[in-house]
Amino acid sequence: MFAYYLDLALRSLARNKALTALMVLAIALGIGASMTTLTVLHVLSGDPLPGKSAQLYYPQIDPQDIKGMMPSKEPPEQVTLIDGLNLLHAARADRQALMSGGSAPLDPEKANVDPFYVETRYTTTDFFPMFDAPFLFGHAWTAADDEAKAREMVIARALNDKLFGGANSVGRTLRMAGVDWRVVGVLDKWQPNPHFYDLNTGSYAYGEQVFLPLQTMLELGLDRNGSTDCWGNGGGGVGSILPSDSCVWLQFWAQLDSPAKAAAYKEFLVHYSQDQKALGRFQRAPNVRLRNVMQWLDYQMVVPDDVRLQNGLAFGFLLVCLVNTVGLMLAKFMRRAGELGVRRALGASRRALFTQLLIESGVIGLVGGIGGLLLALFGLWLVRQRPSAYAALAHLDLSMLFITFVLALCATVLAGLLPAWRACQIAPALQLKSN
Numbered sequence: 466m467f468a469y470y471l472d473l474a475l476r477s478l479a480r481n482k483a484l485t486a487l488m489v490l491a492i493a494l495g496i497g498a499s500m501t502t503l504t505v506l507h508v509l510s511g512d513p514l515p516g517k518s519a520q521l522y523y524p525q526i527d528p529q530d531i532k533g534m535m536p537s538k539e540p541p542e543q544v545t546l547i548d549g550l551n552l553l554h555a556a557r558a559d560r561q562a563l564m565s566g567g568s569a570p571l572d573p574e575k576a577n578v579d580p581f582y583v584e585t586r587y588t589t590t591d592f593f594p595m596f597d598a599p600f601l602f603g604h605a606w607t608a609a610d611d612e613a614k615a616r617e618m619v620i621a622r623a624l625n626d627k628l629f630g631g632a633n634s635v636g637r638t639l640r641m642a643g644v645d646w647r648v649v650g651v652l653d654k655w656q657p658n659p660h661f662y663d664l665n666t667g668s669y670a671y672g673e674q675v676f677l678p679l680q681t682m683l684e685l686g687l688d689r690n691g692s693t694d695c696w697g698n699g700g701g702g703v704g705s706i707l708p709s710d711s712c713v714w715l716q717f718w719a720q721l722d723s724p725a726k727a728a729a730y731k732e733f734l735v736h737y738s739q740d741q742k743a744l745g746r747f748q749r750a751p752n753v754r755l756r757n758v759m760q761w762l763d764y765q766m767v768v769p770d771d772v773r774l775q776n777g778l779a780f781g782f783l784l785v786c787l788v789n790t791v792g793l794m795l796a797k798f799m800r801r802a803g804e805l806g807v808r809r810a811l812g813a814s815r816r817a818l819f820t821q822l823l824i825e826s827g828v829i830g831l832v833g834g835i836g837g838l839l840l841a842l843f844g845l846w847l848v849r850q851r852p853s854a855y856a857a858l859a860h861l862d863l864s865m866l867f868i869t870f871v872l873a874l875c876a877t878v879l880a881g882l883l884p885a886w887r888a889c890q891i892a893p894a895l896q897l898k899s900n
Contacts, residue, residue, distance in 0.1 A: 471824055471828070475828065477825055478825065478828060478829070481797065484793060484796070484797055485829070487793055488790050488793045488794065488797075488829050488833070489829055489832050489833045489836060490833075490836070491786045491787075491789050491790045491793070491833075492786060492787075492790060492829060492830060492832075492833025492834070492836070492837065492873060492876065492877055493833045493834075493835075493836030493837045493839075493840055494782075494786055494837075494840065495782060495783035495784075495785070495786030495787065495837070495876070496783065496833060496834060496836075496837025496838075496840070496841070496869060496872060496873045496876070497836070497837040497838075497839070497840025497841045497843075497844060498779040498782050498783065498840070498844070499776075499779040499780050499782070499783040499872070500837060500838070500841040500844075500861075500865065500868070500869050500872070501779065501840075501841045501844030501845055501848065502772070502775045502776040502778075502779040502780075503776060503779070503780075503865070503868070504841065504845060504859065504860075504861055504862075504865045505772055505775075505776075505845075505848060505855070505859050506768065506772055506773065506776045507864075507865060508658070508855070508858045508859060508860070509658075509659070509669065509767070509768045509769070509772060509855055509858070510762075510767075510768050511658070512758070512759060513657035513658055513659055513660075513661045513758065513762075514596065514597060514657060514661075514758060517596075517597055518661075518757060518758035518759055519757050519758070519759075520559075520720055520721060520722050520757070521595065521596075521718060521719075521720055521757060521758050522558075522718070522719050522720075522721055522727060522730070522755050522756065522757050523716075523717070523718055523719075523755070523756050523757075523758075523761045524544075524552065524717055524719055524730070524734055524753070524754070524755050525539070525540040525541065525542065525544075525753060525754040525755070525756075526540055526541075526544065526548060526734055526737065526738055526751075526752070526753050527540035527541065527738070527747070527749050527751075527752035527753070528541070528544075528545055528548060528711075528713070528741070528746065528747050529541065529696045529748070529749060530696050530697050530711075530748050530749075531748050531749065532696065532697075534749055538752070539754065540752045540753065540754060541694055541713040542694075542713070543665075543692070543694065543713040543714055543715055543716055543717075544563075544713055544715050544716075544717050545710055545711070545712060545713050545714075545715070546683075546707070546708075546710065546714075546715060547710055547746075548717075548741075549563040549715045549717050550563065551737070552717055552719075552737070553589065553717070555733070555737075557719075557729075557730055557733050558719035558720055558721055558726075558730060559719075559720045559721060559722050559726070560591040560594060560595045560719070560720040561589075561591055561595075561717065561718065561719045561720070562588055562589050562591045562592040562595055562596075562662075562717070562718050563588065563589050563679055563715055563716070563717050564586060564587060564588035564589070564592060564662070564663065564679060564715065564716050564717075564718075565586075565587050565588075565663075565679070565682075565689050565691060565714060565715050565716065566584070566585070566586055566587070566663050566665065566666040566673070566689065566690055566691045567584075567585045567586075567587055567682070567687060567688050567689035567690055567691075568582045568583065568584055568585055568688060568690060569582065569583060569585050569641050569642040569675070569687055569688060570582050570641065570642060571583050571639060571640070571641045571675070572640040572641070573628050573639075574628070574639075575628065578627075578628070583624065583641070583673075583674040583675050584666075584671075584672070584673045584674050584675070585673060585674070585675045585676070585677060585687075586663075586673040586675070586676045586677070587676075587677050587678070587679045587681075587682040587687070587689065588676060588677075588678075588679055589608075589611050589678070589679055590605050590606055590607055590608050590610070590611055590678075591608075591720075592605075592676070593605040593619070593650075593676075595718065595720050596657070596662065598652055598655050599652065599653040599654075599655055600650050600651065600652060600653065601622055601625070601651045601652065601653040602625075602633045602634065602635050602650065602651040603619075603633075603635035603648070603649050603650035603651055604649065604650050605619060605649070605650055606619070606649055606650075606678055610678060611678050611679070611680055612680065614678065614680045614681045614683075614684045615678055615681060616644060616645065616646050616647065616681060617646065617647050617648075617649045617677075617678065618639065618641075618646040618647070618648055618649065618675055618676060618677050619648075619649060619650040619651070619652060619675070619676040620634070620639075620648060620650075620651055620652070620674065620675055620676070621651075621652050621655075621672065621673065621674045621675070622651060622652055622653055622654055623674065624674040624675065625651045633651070634648045634651060635648055635649060635650065635651065636648065641675065642685070642687055642688075644685060646677070652676075655672070656671075656672040658855075658858055659762060659767045660672070661758050661761065661762055661767075662716060662718060663691065663716050664765055664767060665691040665692045665716075666690060666691055667854060668767050668854065668855075669854045669855035669858060671854070683707070686707065689707075689714075691714065692714070693708045693712050693713070693714040694712065694713050694714075695708065695709065695711055695712040695713075696711055696712075697711050727755060727757075730755065731753060731755045734751075734753040734755065735751045735753055738750075738751035738752070738753060739751055769853075769855075783876070787876055787877075787879070787880045790829075790877065790880045791880045791881075791883060791884060794826065794829075794880060794881050794884040794885075795883065795884040795887060797884075798822055798884045798885060798887070798888035799884075799887065799888060815889045815890075818885075818888070818889045819885050819886065819889050822881060822884070822885035822888060822889070823878055823881055823882070823885055825881070826877045826878050826880065826881025826884075826885070827874055827877065827878055827881075829877050829881075830873045830874040830875075830876060830877030830878060831870070831873065831874060833873050833877060834869060834870045834872075834873030834874065837869060837873055838861075838866070838869050838870075841861060841869060842861060845859045845860065845861060
């Protein structure tokens with residue numbers, strides 16, 4: 466029966482090509498605009514570590530002085546060096562990593578490659594297993610290397626391809642910031658989006674090329690970047706290279722593999738704050754937060770406001786297109802009152818006619834969905850031409866491809882409900898008499 470109704474729908478659509486084209490165009494424009502913005506929103510608000518993000522937490526404590534204290538005020542978004550090292554050495558989490566971003570000059574061995582700056586992550590060894598960073602060659606440095614301030618590095622695959630032609634570079638030496646470093650590992654392609662573990666250096670399409678032990682960076686006084694928030698007389702630390710003890714500038718992450726461990730860790734943060742206040746370092750009452758990755762991204766509002774606004778406007782435009790489609794379908798179906806009346810007189814039920822008209826709406830939606838897909842691909846190409854940091858991420862994946870056609874079919878079938886119902890209410894006797 467479906468094949469029969471489909472044949473009737475195709476014949477009906479072919480009889481009035483102009484009206485059919487207008488309905489398909491309306492659906493295609495609405496679907497194309499909404500799927501372009503929805504895809505961008507989907508990419509920017511996605512989980513950077515699916516299956517792992519619920520176990521990764523960002524602790525916050527409040528070491529500031531009394532000045533400016535307000536009830537329920539959020540604690541600083543980073544930690545001081547002292548607190549970061551204290552939390553690290555306390556080892557109360559399954560894994561923990563203390564880190565900061567920076568950049569350093571690299572002097573390649575190749576004579577035909579000039580020295581250049583590379584984006585650098587100063588961190589601790591748990592960084593790699595915590596964030597599921599895959600290794601192409603070698604491995605991370607060890608916890609003992611952290612404490613020994615070893616001059617070892619992990620490099621990204623792109624840098625390995627540039628300097629060593631993609632060969633296994635483990636054991637090779639690179640000179641960076643005037644110091645010789647031994648390569649112990651090469652990461653495979655890995656670039657979480659958003660760049661959740663340090664949003665200060667960039668939210669999207671950002672990835673470090675070199676990873677170095679944090680303790681070694683502190684010893685050598687290597688350059689760093691990112692935000693620094695100080696209070697009191699806080700400013701530059703030793704030699705004004707590193708921030709002082711009254712500045713927050715490091716990120717600290719903890720892996721807690723169960724809700725019970727997360728609750729216990731939050732209690733530990735409260736007790737730590739109390740202890741530091743008793744020692745005279747903290748002046749405020751304990752003020753702690755513990756958010757997992759997705760909660761942290763929501764709190765940071767990493768999705769740009771203009772993307773959310775554009776998404777709302779695009780779906781508003783889709784609604785306008787659907788209203789126009791409803792009007793066009795109503796005109797088309799009511800124009801066929803005579804045909805439908807004859808079918809009713811020959812024994813066709815209202816339900817059969819209703820099904821036939823909805824299948825016709827579905828065909829319009831399917832064709833409109835194809836047109837909308839092509840417009841969405843074009844729209845995403847235009848997004849990729851923008852200078853925004855997230856522009857390169859605007860690609861349609863399989864899930865969004867599926868949603869495109871589901872949305873097109875559902876939208877047009879819903880748009881066809883009222884016109885189909887109205888057309889089926891016409892009394893066949895009146896149509897036969899008028900004919």
